[in-house]
Amino acid sequence: MxxxxxxxxxxxxxxxxxxxxxxxxxxxxxxxxxxxxxxxxxxxxxxxxxxxxxxxxxxxxxxxxxxxxxxxxxxxxxxxxxxxxxxxxxxxxxxxxxxxxxxxxxxxxxxxxxxxxxxxxxxxxxxxxxxxxxxxxxxxxxxxxxxxxxxxxxxxxxxxxxxxxxxxxxxxxxxxxxxxxxxxxxxxxxxxxxxxxxxxxxxxxxxxxxxxxxxxxxxxxxxxxxxxxxxxxxxxxxxxxxxxxxxxxxxxILPTHRLIMNLKNFQIQDFLEKAKEFFDVKRVDKKALSNLLKSEKMYTFAFYSKQDSYLLKLKDLKPMGRLLPERSNEYRSLDVAILHTLLIENVLGIKPERIEEHVRYQRGIDETMKRVDSGEFQFAFLMNPTRPEQVRDVATKRERMPQKSTDFxxxxxxxxxxxxxxx
Incomplete structure (x- = not known):
C-alpha cells in the first residue's frame, strides 16, 4: 500500500x-x-x-x-x-x-x-x-x-x-x-x-x-x-x-493535435473515401470547426487543410477490437488510440516505426491551424482531450497510453x- x-x-x-x-x-x-x-x-x-x-x-x-x-x-x-x-x-x-x-x-x-x-x-x-x-x-x-x-x-x-x-x-x-x-x-x-x-x-x-x-x-x-x-x-x-x-x-487535460507532413501524392478525396470505411464524414465550415468538435466529446476528429475541413465521426468501435485484439476495451476506446490506429496507420498507411517522419504534435487549435495555413504542414487532425478517468482506467489495466495522449x-x-x- x-x-x-x-x-x-x-x-x-x-x-x-x-x-x-x-x-x-x-x-x-x-x-x-x-x-x-x-x-x-x-x-x-x-x-x-x-x-x-x-x-x-x-x-x-x-x-x-x-x-x-x-x-x-x-x-x-x-x-x-x-x-x-x-x-x-x-x-x-x-x-x-x-x-x-x-x-x-x-x-x-x-x-x-x-x-x-x-x-x-x-x-x-x-x-x-x-x-x-x-x-x-x-x-x-x-x-x-x-x-x-x-x-x-x-x-x-x-x-x-x-x-x-x-x-x-x-x-x-x-x-x-x-x-x-x-x-x-x-x-x-x-x-x-x-x-x-x-x-x-x-x-x-x-x-x-x-x-x-x-x-x-x-x-x-x-x-x-x-x-x-x-x-x-x-x-x-x-x-x-x-x-x-x-x-x-x-x-x-488539453488535447495534443497531430500535424501531418511528407506524404507524397496525397489527395484529399482519396483520403476521405478510405476514411468512410470507419467514419461518417461531414464537410464543415472552418470557422465552426472548433466548436463542432468540442460538442461531440468522443470518437470524433476534425480534418483540417488549407482547402477544406471535415468532421470524422467513428461509426463503430468494432474495428478497434479487430485491429487491437490484445488491448483492453479501455485502451481501444481512447480517441488517441482510434486516431492512430484507424486514421494514421490504416487510412494514411503511416506505420508506427515511421511516425517521426510524418507526424508532429501541437497544443492549441488556432496554433495548429496556423501551421497548416502557412504551408509548413499538409494538414492536421484535431482532437478532443483525453479525460482524467480514462488515464486512470488504462493505467489500472497495466497498459500505457500512446505517445502524446495527455497534456496536463x-x-x-x-x-x-x-x-x-x-x-
Whole structure:
C-alpha cells in the first residue's frame, strides 16, 4: 500500500529573495536553451541552475551537474535556501484560466515510498525514454537532491483528503507568486501530525497514477536501487510528489493535435473515401470547426487543410477490437488510440516505426491551424482531450497510453520546495 510521509522541505528564503517570480522555473523538460538564458538573466539564483534544461546536444552536462551541486551547497550555506525544521506536507494550489474560464487545481506536496513502477499501487500511463532518465540520474547522483516532484493522481470521490487539508489553509499562504504564464502558485505548510496521519490513513489503499514525471519517478527508483542496502528511513526510499484528486474540478487535460507532413501524392478525396470505411464524414465550415468538435466529446476528429475541413465521426468501435485484439476495451476506446490506429496507420498507411517522419504534435487549435495555413504542414487532425478517468482506467489495466495522449495543464512549477535525499 502507498506510504505517504511529510518531509523537511528546502525553500527559497524570502528575506533574501524578494521576488520569487525571478527564480522559479518551468519543469526541466519544458526548459529550452532560450528559456534558460532568460531565467539566468532574471536572477543569479534561478532554479534553472539546479534543474538544468531539457536534455539537448551542445551542453556540457558534466560541468552543469557539478555547477548544480556547487550552487545548492553555496545557497544553503549563504541562507538563500532555508530548510524547514519540522516535517511538513505542503498544500499547493494553482490558479489559472483557459478560454475565459477560471480554474483552481488543488493538490499537496509530500513524499511517497518508492516501489517498482506498475508492480504495486503506483502506476504509469505512458512510456519513458532512456536519455532523459540517464540525465536525471546523473544529476541526482551528484547533487543528492530531489528538486522536482512527480505529479500523481488519486481517486477521492467525496474529496475527504482535500477537505481535511483545506481546514489547515485558512491563513495566508507561505508563497503566493504569479509566473510569467499568468498562473498563480500558492503554497502552505502543514506540520500538525494528527492532520498528516489522517491524510495518510485516507490514502492508505489508494492507487496512484502518474500524470507527469515518469522519468523523474523511474530515476528516483533507479537511484535507490543503485545505492543498494540502505536503512528503511533513508530519505532516498521516498520520492517527492504532488498529489491531486482525479475528481478535482481544476484538473485540466488539453488535447495534443497531430500535424501531418511528407506524404507524397496525397489527395484529399482519396483520403476521405478510405476514411468512410470507419467514419461518417461531414464537410464543415472552418470557422465552426472548433466548436463542432468540442460538442461531440468522443470518437470524433476534425480534418483540417488549407482547402477544406471535415468532421470524422467513428461509426463503430468494432474495428478497434479487430485491429487491437490484445488491448483492453479501455485502451481501444481512447480517441488517441482510434486516431492512430484507424486514421494514421490504416487510412494514411503511416506505420508506427515511421511516425517521426510524418507526424508532429501541437497544443492549441488556432496554433495548429496556423501551421497548416502557412504551408509548413499538409494538414492536421484535431482532437478532443483525453479525460482524467480514462488515464486512470488504462493505467489500472497495466497498459500505457500512446505517445502524446495527455497534456496536463498547467505544469507544476519548479522552485517552491525540494527534498534532501543525501541521508
Amino acid at each position: 502507498p506510504e505517504i510521509k511529510p518531509f523537511k522541505g528546502i525553500r527559497y528564503n524570502l528575506n533574501k529573495i524578494k521576488n520569487l517570480a525571478d527564480v522559479i522555473t518551468q519543469p526541466y523538460d519544458q526548459i529550452t536553451d532560450e528559456m534558460e538564458k532568460e531565467y539566468k538573466k532574471r536572477s543569479p539564483y534561478s532554479f534553472v541552475n539546479l534543474v538544468l534544461t531539457h536534455y539537448a546536444d551542445g551542453h556540457n552536462r558534466a560541468q552543469e551537474y557539478e555547477n548544480a551541486k556547487k550552487c545548492v551547497q553555496e545557497w544553503l550555506r549563504d541562507g538563500i535556501f532555508i530548510q524547514d525544521e519540522e516535517e511538513s506536507i505542503y498544500p499547493y494550489f494553482q490558479e489559472f484560466s483557459i478560454e475565459g474560464k477560471n480554474y483552481i487545481r488543488k493538490g499537496f506536496i509530500c513524499r511517497v515510498k518508492l516501489e517498482e513502477l506498475g508492480k504495486g499501487n503506483i502506476l504509469p500511463h505512458e512510456k519513458t525514454l532512456s536519455k532523459p532518465k540517464e540525465d536525471r540520474l546523473n544529476l541526482t547522483r551528484i547533487t543528492k537532491k530531489d528538486f522536482e516532484p512527480v505529479f500523481l493522481l488519486y481517486t477521492d470521490p467525496k474529496n475527504l483528503v482535500m477537505d481535511t487539508i483545506e481546514e489547515s489553509c485558512q491563513k495566508p499562504p507561505l508563497i503566493d507568486v504569479k509566473d510569467d504564464r499568468d498562473i498563480t502558485h500558492k503554497l502552505w505548510r502543514i506540520t500538525d501530525k494528527n492532520v498528516i496521519t489522517e491524510i495518510a490513513s485516507l490514502l492508505k489503499d489508494a492507487i496512484f497514477v502518474i500524470a507527469d514525471g515518469h522519468h523523474r519517478y523511474e530515476t528516483a527508483f533507479n537511484y535507490l536501487s543503485e545505492l543498494g542496502e540502505v536503512g528503511p528511513e533513508h530519505p532516498a526510499n521516498y520520492k517527492m510528489v504532488t498529489l491531486v484528486n482525479i475528481q478535482d474540478p481544476g484538473l485540466v 495543464y498547467p505544469k507544476l512549477i519548479s522552485g517552491l520546495v525540494f527534498y534532501d535525499i543525501s541521508g
